[in-house]
Amino acid sequence: MISPLAEIFTAEHAQTFLDAVALGSIYALMAIGIGLVFGVLRLVNFAYGQLVMVGAYALALTQDVPIVLSIALCFAVVLAFSLAMELAVFRPLRGASPTTMLVATFAVSYLLQSIALVRFGAIGRILVVVPGLSQLVSVGGVHVRWITIVTMLVAVTVFGSVTLFLTRTSVGLQMRAASIDPGTARLLGVRANAVITVAVLISGAIAAIVAVLLPMAVPERILVTPDYALRETIIVLVGVVVGGIDRLLSATLGGFAMGFVFGLLSGFLPSSGSWPFTSGVYLDSAVFMLVIVVLLLRPAGLFARSRSAAVERV
Amino acid sequence: MVAEASGAPMLAVRGLEVRYGRVPAVRGVDLALERGEIVGLIGPNGAGKSTTLHAIMGAVPVSSGEIRLAGTAIQGRSPEQIVRSGIALVPEGRRIFAELTVEENLRLGLCGRRVKGGEEDVLERAYKLFPVVKETRRRPAGLLSGGQQQQLAIGRALVAEPDVLLLDEPSLGLAPTIVDAVFEALRAIRERGLTILLVEQRAQRTVAFADRTYVLANGEVRMTLEPKDSDDTDRMIDAYFGA
Numbered sequence: 361m362i363s364p365l366a367e368i369f370t371a372e373h374a375q376t377f378l379d380a381v382a383l384g385s386i387y388a389l390m391a392i393g394i395g396l397v398f399g400v401l402r403l404v405n406f407a408y409g410q411l412v413m414v415g416a417y418a419l420a421l422t423q424d425v426p427i428v429l430s431i432a433l434c435f436a437v438v439l440a441f442s443l444a445m446e447l448a449v450f451r452p453l454r455g456a457s458p459t460t461m462l463v464a465t466f467a468v469s470y471l472l473q474s475i476a477l478v479r480f481g482a483i484g485r486i487l488v489v490v491p492g493l494s495q496l497v498s499v500g501g502v503h504v505r506w507i508t509i510v511t512m513l514v515a516v517t518v519f520g521s522v523t524l525f526l527t528r529t530s531v532g533l534q535m536r537a538a539s540i541d542p543g544t545a546r547l548l549g550v551r552a553n554a555v556i557t558v559a560v561l562i563s564g565a566i567a568a569i570v571a572v573l574l575p576m577a578v579p580e581r582i583l584v585t586p587d588y589a590l591r592e593t594i595i596v597l598v599g600v601v602v603g604g605i606d607r608l609l610s611a612t613l614g615g616f617a618m619g620f621v622f623g624l625l626s627g628f629l630p631s632s633g634s635w636p637f638t639s640g641v642y643l644d645s646a647v648f649m650l651v652i653v654v655l656l657l658r659p660a661g662l663f664a665r666s667r668s669a670a671v672e673r674v
Numbered sequence: 675m676v677a678e679a680s681g682a683p684m685l686a687v688r689g690l691e692v693r694y695g696r697v698p699a700v701r702g703v704d705l706a707l708e709r710g711e712i713v714g715l716i717g718p719n720g721a722g723k724s725t726t727l728h729a730i731m732g733a734v735p736v737s738s739g740e741i742r743l744a745g746t747a748i749q750g751r752s753p754e755q756i757v758r759s760g761i762a763l764v765p766e767g768r769r770i771f772a773e774l775t776v777e778e779n780l781r782l783g784l785c786g787r788r789v790k791g792g793e794e795d796v797l798e799r800a801y802k803l804f805p806v807v808k809e810t811r812r813r814p815a816g817l818l819s820g821g822q823q824q825q826l827a828i829g830r831a832l833v834a835e836p837d838v839l840l841l842d843e844p845s846l847g848l849a850p851t852i853v854d855a856v857f858e859a860l861r862a863i864r865e866r867g868l869t870i871l872l873v874e875q876r877a878q879r880t881v882a883f884a885d886r887t888y889v890l891a892n893g894e895v896r897m898t899l900e901p902k903d904s905d906d907t908d909r910m911i912d913a914y915f916g917a
Contacts, residue, residue: 530785533774534782536774544765546754547765548786548831549787551754
């Protein structure tokens with residue numbers, strides 16, 4: 361006997377739902393990376409997507425070497441670029457206004473895109489990191505790609521590890537203190553520059569993880585181009601604000617929510633026809649209309665604490 | 675550890691000048707603290723007391739003059755270096771991290787230590803001095819009363835194991851009985867061999883308590899008072915400033 365609920369919630373729906381969770385997980389990972397640096401620096405890093413782009417090129421250009429080596433190289437390159445960003449841009453701008461820092465990261469973003477364009481051209485390179493992960497696996501009658509499961513697990517693991525790091529280690533505690541009151545933290549002996557560099561490097565490592573997962577998890581991201589991950593960055597930045605940028609958890613949930621809503625709408629909205637909310641054509645309009653409604657109703661963020669948004673922020 | 679020059683005071687400030695933009699906040703302050711001394715620093719609002727402490731900590735740039743810790747010049751160092759040189763500050767208004775737990779606040783002080791290891795013993799000694807901090811250690815520090823927060827702020831500075839402790843108006847906003855407890859704790863801290871520089875608004879109380887008290891006005895040291903002057907503190911200060 362089939363229950364009415366099962367009739368409505370078909371295997372196809374379950375697949376759409378899982379794909380939406382996977383897309384949400386990718387965005388959540390990027391939100392953690394962006395939120396962590398925002399926490400210690402009060403800096404919105406618009407160039408975050410270019411770290412993913414750099415990592416994707418590192419992977420795409422080394423597809424003939426063993427996969428482990430290729431991924432290790434991706435991490436090394438992205439961490440090197442993260443460190444360079446901190447030393448060449450973020451550190452000289454310490455104490456500058458948030459607007460100045462934001463505009464500086466715009467400049468970095470377009471600089472890196474231009475360099476990629478000159479060096480590698482506008483034609484994309486096909487990137488398949490681990491072909492096996494695109495295989496389907498059947499879970500209770502629902503066909504899921506392995507990468508969907510892996511992406512969800514990675515997102516949960518990364519969020520859990522970062523949270524443990526922030527709450528259970530001395531450096532994590534110093535990071536939280538520096539994010540709340542950098543002046544007092546320094547008077548207590550917190551080495552602000554060292555702590556910020558650690559945050560930037562963790563954020564970079566997460567960008568490298570995204571570079572590995574994104575081409576497999578999102579079908580249209582199989583092609584690495586100079587503007588790779590730019591669209592994702594913009595969506596995640598919106599998500600981070602929608603969720604509540606002051607806390608890592610709310611920022612992460614905001615990023616997740618954007619991916620989840622995008623995934624659901626693209627699956628459930630009719631893909632052709634003249635109805636206004638046709639996926640592909642009107643998907644962005646539908647999602648960003650929701651964003652505006654949310655921000656009008658909850659300006660501090662969808663997942664921000666009602667009373668004090670300052671608690672536990674990083 | 676600081677290499678101690680023979681005969682040099684624990685903390686010596688000479689000709690200290692600090693400007694905020696063009697406005698001089700401290701104009702040629704001289705202070706000398708011998709090891710184990712409690713020295714008071716009093717004066718009206720805007721006299722330059724807090725600025726002097728912040729200059730010693732490296733938190734505001736020094737325009738001229740020198741600051742020596744056991745003979746070694748330390749001006750120009752960053753706050754995080756100064757803490758590791760052996761000076762800790764209990765800031766005005768306590769500056770507790772309200773969102774963090776009491777224990778996390780205390781642990782933050784550990785990162786200013788010069789040596790590593792034995793962290794739990796150091797925390798335990800702070801708990802022994804301030805039992806209430808231990809009782810409340812799992813709670814968000816923002817929930818503590820003003821007096822408890824002050825004890826936490828002093829404990830947090832102590833776990834850095836400094837040679838010199840600077841306090842910026844620790845009695846501010848506290849009930850009289852709590853003020854007694856804070857001053858009592860400072861005496862116990864001196865017994866541990868620390869040198870204390872105490873900035874206060876409570877003039878008479880400070881003069882009676884400290885070994886010596888400098889009176890600061892308009893960014894300069896105007897006189898030095900001793901405990902025997904305490905009963906006459908107000909009269910002497912008024913006479914001097916013509917109030």
